[in-house]
Amino acid sequence: MTFGHISESMKAIFYFFLLLISPMIWAQTLLTGEVRDQKSETIPGVNVYLKGTYTGTSSEIDGSFKLEVEESGLHILVFQSMGFRALEIEVNLQGGKLEFFPILKESINEMTAVTISAGAMEASDEKRAVVLRPVDIVTVPSAMGDIIGAFQTLPGTANVGNDGRLFVRGGDATETAIFIDGLKVGNAFGTTASNVPTRTRFNPNLFKGSFFSTGGYSAEYGQALSSALALNTVDFPVRNQGDISFMSVGGGYTQTLTGEKNSLTASANYFDLSPYQAMIKQNFDWERAPFGWDAEVSGRQKWGKNGVIKAYAHTEASGMKIWQPIPGSDERGQLVGVQNQYTFAQTSFRQLGENDWSYYGGISYSNNVDKFDIGRMEMRNQNQLVHSKLAAIKGFSEKFSVKTGFESYLFNYEEALISEDLKRDFRDHHSILFSEADYYVNNRLVFRGGIRAGHSSLAGQSWLDPRISLAYKFDHDGQLSLAAGQFSQMPVEQLRVLEQSTQNTRADHLILNYFLVKNGRTVRAEAFYKDYKNLITYEVAQLFPMPLGFDNIQQNGEGYARGVDIFYRDQKSFKNTDFWVTYSFVDSRRKFAHFTEMVQPGFAPRHNGSIVVKHFISSLKSQLGVSLSANDGYTYENPNLPGQMNAKTKSFQDLSLGWSYLPKPNLIIHLACSNVLGRDNIFGYQYANEPNENGLYEGNPIRLQAPRFLFLGIFLTLSKDKTANNLNNL
Amino acid sequence: MKKYSLAIIVMMLISLMTYASNEAYEKAMLKELQNMKTATSPEDLKKVANGFARIAQMAEEEWLPDYYAALALANAGFRSEGGANVKDPLFDQAKKHAEKAAKISPNNSEVVALQGFITMGELAVDPASRGQHLSSLAMQTFGKAVELNRQNPRAVMMLGQMEMGMAQFFGQGPEKACGLVDASLALFAKEAAEAKEGNLNPTWGKAMAEEMKKNTCK
Numbered sequence: 044m045t046f047g048h049i050s051e052s053m054k055a056i057f058y059f060f061l062l063l064i065s066p067m068i069w070a071q072t073l074l075t076g077e078v079r080d081q082k083s084e085t086i087p088g089v090n091v092y093l094k095g096t097y098t099g100t101s102s103e104i105d106g107s108f109k110l111e112v113e114e115s116g117l118h119i120l121v122f123q124s125m126g127f128r129a130l131e132i133e134v135n136l137q138g139g140k141l142e143f144f145p146i147l148k149e150s151i152n153e154m155t156a157v158t159i160s161a162g163a164m165e166a167s168d169e170k171r172a173v174v175l176r177p178v179d180i181v182t183v184p185s186a187m188g189d190i191i192g193a194f195q196t197l198p199g200t201a202n203v204g205n206d207g208r209l210f211v212r213g214g215d216a217t218e219t220a221i222f223i224d225g226l227k228v229g230n231a232f233g234t235t236a237s238n239v240p241t242r243t244r245f246n247p248n249l250f251k252g253s254f255f256s257t258g259g260y261s262a263e264y265g266q267a268l269s270s271a272l273a274l275n276t277v278d279f280p281v282r283n284q285g286d287i288s289f290m291s292v293g294g295g296y297t298q299t300l301t302g303e304k305n306s307l308t309a310s311a312n313y314f315d316l317s318p319y320q321a322m323i324k325q326n327f328d329w330e331r332a333p334f335g336w337d338a339e340v341s342g343r344q345k346w347g348k349n350g351v352i353k354a355y356a357h358t359e360a361s362g363m364k365i366w367q368p369i370p371g372s373d374e375r376g377q378l379v380g381v382q383n384q385y386t387f388a389q390t391s392f393r394q395l396g397e398n399d400w401s402y403y404g405g406i407s408y409s410n411n412v413d414k415f416d417i418g419r420m421e422m423r424n425q426n427q428l429v430h431s432k433l434a435a436i437k438g439f440s441e442k443f444s445v446k447t448g449f450e451s452y453l454f455n456y457e458e459a460l461i462s463e464d465l466k467r468d469f470r471d472h473h474s475i476l477f478s479e480a481d482y483y484v485n486n487r488l489v490f491r492g493g494i495r496a497g498h499s500s501l502a503g504q505s506w507l508d509p510r511i512s513l514a515y516k517f518d519h520d521g522q523l524s525l526a527a528g529q530f531s532q533m534p535v536e537q538l539r540v541l542e543q544s545t546q547n548t549r550a551d552h553l554i555l556n557y558f559l560v561k562n563g564r565t566v567r568a569e570a571f572y573k574d575y576k577n578l579i580t581y582e583v584a585q586l587f588p589m590p591l592g593f594d595n596i597q598q599n600g601e602g603y604a605r606g607v608d609i610f611y612r613d614q615k616s617f618k619n620t621d622f623w624v625t626y627s628f629v630d631s632r633r634k635f636a637h638f639t640e641m642v643q644p645g646f647a648p649r650h651n652g653s654i655v656v657k658h659f660i661s662s663l664k665s666q667l668g669v670s671l672s673a674n675d676g677y678t679y680e681n682p683n684l685p686g687q688m689n690a691k692t693k694s695f696q697d698l699s700l701g702w703s704y705l706p707k708p709n710l711i712i713h714l715a716c717s718n719v720l721g722r723d724n725i726f727g728y729q730y731a732n733e734p735n736e737n738g739l740y741e742g743n744p745i746r747l748q749a750p751r752f753l754f755l756g757i758f759l760t761l762s763k764d765k766t767a768n769n770l771n772n773l
Numbered sequence: 774m775k776k777y778s779l780a781i782i783v784m785m786l787i788s789l790m791t792y793a794s795n796e797a798y799e800k801a802m803l804k805e806l807q808n809m810k811t812a813t814s815p816e817d818l819k820k821v822a823n824g825f826a827r828i829a830q831m832a833e834e835e836w837l838p839d840y841y842a843a844l845a846l847a848n849a850g851f852r853s854e855g856g857a858n859v860k861d862p863l864f865d866q867a868k869k870h871a872e873k874a875a876k877i878s879p880n881n882s883e884v885v886a887l888q889g890f891i892t893m894g895e896l897a898v899d900p901a902s903r904g905q906h907l908s909s910l911a912m913q914t915f916g917k918a919v920e921l922n923r924q925n926p927r928a929v930m931m932l933g934q935m936e937m938g939m940a941q942f943f944g945q946g947p948e949k950a951c952g953l954v955d956a957s958l959a960l961f962a963k964e965a966a967e968a969k970e971g972n973l974n975p976t977w978g979k980a981m982a983e984e985m986k987k988n989t990c991k
Contacts, residue, residue, distance in 0.1 A: 088816060092823075125866050281910070561856075563901060664942075707943065708943055
């Protein structure tokens with residue numbers, strides 16, 4: 044090593060350091076200016092900094108900023124603020140003063156951006172612009188723990204007490220399709236005898252949220268003329284726990300096990316109304332009160348970083364035997380026995396992919412077997428459905444995304460008159476392609492367009508249903524949405540099996556909606572027009588007491604439903620009180636079934652209203668609930684009078700009370716009573732097939748099984764976390 | 774030989790630069806921590822959060838800058854006047870920073886406790902409609918934070934705070950909650966005794982514990 048070498052090395056180091064230090068020696072640059080948004084309003088709190096350095100500042104209340112930097116040369120100046128897209132400007136720092144007046148563009152914020160609310164009522168904990176929380180559903184007194192019972196207090200629905208299913212805007216109950224995690228549920232309601240109301244088969248605690256649409260819904264849903272109800276199951280339960288329930292009508296146990304990446308819930312329940320009916324006098328003449336059991340298992344597994352697989356299986360069996368009176372006869376009537384076996388199983392997945400792709404899909408299987416014993420007749424119906432779906436969403440930018448999916452539906456229906464050794468059946472396969480694009484112009488305006496194309500192998504029919512919607516959000520946070528679309532649905536199985544060439548029935552929707560959620564208050568008003576085409580018409584050999592001998596099945600029916608509904612919810616005005624008020628006006632007339640002219644259907648009362656009030660009293664550790672539902676009565680056909688659908692019942696009114704008591708964090712005692720005032724509600728009349736000696740058709744009123752229904756439930760949660768209770772699952 | 778000396782010089786330079794960047798990081802952190810101490814208004818807290826966000830983009834392997842950005846935004850949310858449309862965006866942004874911190878440092882009791890603190894903030898915006906869902910979520914999150922590190926005074930203190938709310942709601946005595954508050958105060962004292970000059974790790978929360986002690990646990 045020579046001296047010269049060292050001095051050369053030293054020189055190199057010296058120059059190197061000089062290079063490093065030199066910018067500091069040169070000069071400071073002063074960056075100043077003002078940040079504004081697209082409306083020229085100043086933005087405070089903007090992060091202004093040189094990328095890749097610690098140097099930066101924030102804009103003041105008036106949007107101005109001042110930043111002295113020691114760096115020099117080419118740099119990138121970043122402006123970053125919540126709710127705006129970051130702006131990067133290349134700057135050349137050479138000392139002196141530089142001025143900037145950047146305008147930041149707003150970014151699409153999924154929490155605050157406009158959403159399409161036409162027709163939609165969402166219950167969720169995750170999104171903020173929702174009508175209800177899942178917990179609100181179970182605590183509606185008149186619902187008696189049934190999801191559908193709670194939806195009957197929402198706008199657009201009609202309470203048809205002798206049926207129990209969901210009737211939406213002049214549509215019958217079959218016009219509502221129910222989906223769990225995006226997959227169709229066949230026979231979602233329990234099988235029952237005529238005029239004995241049914242319930243949904245599924246426990247409300249299964250679901251973390253629901254999306255209930257009374258029209259104009261997404262191209263993702265089809266085979267429903269009026270309404271889609273999408274229920275989403277809980278993703279991951281929060282803890283290991285056991286839930287025990289004792290009820291006046293039965294009991295059950297649920298065990299939940301949770302792991303890091305998976306969870307398992309298993310549940311078994313039994314109900315029998317015999318003891319209850321032995322204590323409380325019934326209108327109906329039961330030979331065997333309704334009874335049944337169900338068991339279900341659901342599992343979840345996380346996979347990879349962003350994937351979830353869910354599996355769920357539910358199986359149940361139930362039965363009842365009832366004496367149904369024959370109009371004009373004093374005898375006990377006809378003995379009707381019903382036995383039902385039902386299985387629903389599904390598995391679904393969700394996966395976030397690379398480059399703003401995401402995927403979801405699954406497969407579901409529903410199998411429903413009914414056995415009816417009516418007098419000496421023995422019948423068996425079996426309805427099977429396999430639904431599979433595969434969909435992908437691609438976000439092209441924060442403003443534009445497209446969802447596309449394939450679906451396959453396999454229908455298999457069979458009915459047999461065992462006593463006569465007769466059998467008939469049909470199979471149908473639907474192939475579906477749907478695609479839907481969302482375009483956000485900005486946080487205030489969104490457009491959605493979709494198409495749903497389908498083909499039925501049995502009907503030999505192909506169809507294309509276009510749907511469009513748009514929404515605009517005002518300065519005051521209220522938003523206006525418009526939705527329009529075509530909806531197709533095959534007729535009910537019982538008629539398709541008779542006339543296998545039937546084609547889709549059709550409905551066109553037009554909906555205008557105003558929606559505002561602000562400071563604990565919700566206002567929702569909606570006007571709608573629905574046009575029905577190709578409805579099924581037929582002739583019957585016998586109309587009373589129930590239609591029999593269908594003939595000349597055609598699709599000449601048509602009709603409309605139009606109206607307005609209003610919903611107001613307030614959680615703010617009164618302390619510890621949450622209430623909502625609903626009014627729905629429906630003007631519906633249709634030519635369908637055996638009617639040869641346009642009539643107002645029996646399931647479409649014109650004026651419908653409900654009030655639900657819940658009040659929490661801390662000192663009593665109790666929530667008290669009141670719900671009041673009323674409508675102006677149901678139309679029915681009286682053969683003693685001229686014309687079709689020529690009579691109307693008196694108004695339906697129901698006042699229900701509920702009391703939930705939480706003596707301990709893990710114990711809930713719930714007591715509810717429907718129709719507290721004992722009003723004699725009548726849903727129509729059932730007439731004799733032949734007139735009596737005076738030439739009059741004698742009729743029996745269709746009533747509820749009992750004036751009141753009393754429900755007592757005790758729900759106990761066992762877990763290490765003593766504050767857990769049943770409601771926490773929601 | 775020439776080769777070696779060059780290699781040594783390069784290595785020295787690299788270590789010098791790393792030292793310089795560490796020093797710059799620590800200096801920037803201490804400066805913002807100082808700012809955070811004096812910030813009281815939501816506006817000042819937002820500026821502090823901006824400062825930590827700037828550090829975060831420089832020190833991508835450190836969880837503390839995102840942690841403090843989230844904490845400053847959560848405090849801005851708690852202290853803001855106005856309704857959900859003012860507070861929710863702050864808590865949303867806080868959540869994003871907390872998630873980033875959790876990704877950098879998984880299963881970190883401090884980060885999990887902060888996530889629970891943000892959930893408490895969201896709950897406070899609208900207790901009537903968010904209480905049922907979020908109180909159980911907050912409780913669960915604090916439970917997890919305590920499980921991850923039983924010596925974390927903030928996790929213990931906030932679990933105590935949730936217990937206190939629960940006990941009041943069900944008309945039970947505050948004994949269990951106060952036990953947790955006392956335990957947290959002991960942990961805070963220990964933390965203060967052990968803290969060294971230039972410490973960057975979280976030390977906040979003692980005042981909240983003392984407040985609870987004074988008001989409810991006499």
